[in-house]
Amino acid sequence: MRFTVNGVEREFAGDGDMPLLWYLRDHARLTGTKYGCGAGICGACTVLVDGQPQRACLLPVATLAGRAVRTIEGLGESGLHAVQKAWIEEDVAQCGYCQAGQILAAAALLERRPDPSPEDVDTITNYCRCGTYARIRRAIARAARELSAK
Ligand code: FES
Ligand code: FES
Numbered sequence: 001m002r003f004t005v006n007g008v009e010r011e012f013a014g015d016g017d018m019p020l021l022w023y024l025r026d027h028a029r030l031t032g033t034k035y036g037c038g039a040g041i042c043g044a045c046t047v048l049v050d051g052q053p054q055r056a057c058l059l060p061v062a063t064l065a066g067r068a069v070r071t072i073e074g075l076g077e078s079g080l081h082a083v084q085k086a087w088i089e090e091d092v093a094q095c096g097y098c099q100a101g102q103i104l105a106a107a108a109l110l111e112r113r114p115d116p117s118p119e120d121v122d123t124i125t126n127y128c129r130c131g132t133y134a135r136i137r138r139a140i141a142r143a144a145r146e147l148s149a150k
Contacts, residue, residue, distance in 0.1 A: 001065040006074025016062025021045045032072035032100045043126030046101035053108045072100035083107045086143035094130035
């Protein structure tokens with residue numbers, strides 16, 4: 001099957017039941033996407049598929065034919081994305097393990113809700129074991145301001 005990852009055409013002829021997370025890390029060598037629970041709960045493996053956040057640990061590669069995958073490595077198509085810049089400004093990351101997924105989930109939220117309410121932010125269900133949630137909220141607000149000023 002064919003699909004794109006970060007705008008690059010990919011072809012995969014292996015086991016279509018393989019979760020996208022394994023494909024990204026072991027085949028494409030894109031290790032920014034992390035393995036956490038492996039059960040669709042934590043969100044560490046979040047990527048965007050056709051712009052929507054998806055748990056890559058649960059998504060069989062066979063479902064990706066003709067679709068566009070974006071990972072943390074390709075979020076900023078030319079330099080850092082506004083969400084990544086806001087993350088740096090707000091010094092969000094602690095251990096960092098969950099942060100690629102958090103950033104992608106936040107970028108997708110701001111695509112559909114450019115001025116998100118606290119309730120909108122609560123729709124992001126990615127876990128952070130380091131408890132960086134307050135900084136994540138500040139960074140999302142900062143990125144929203146930045147993007148609306150463009
Ligand atoms: S590793 Fe995919 S949701 Fe936890
Ligand atoms: S920064 Fe450590 S798990 Fe989120």
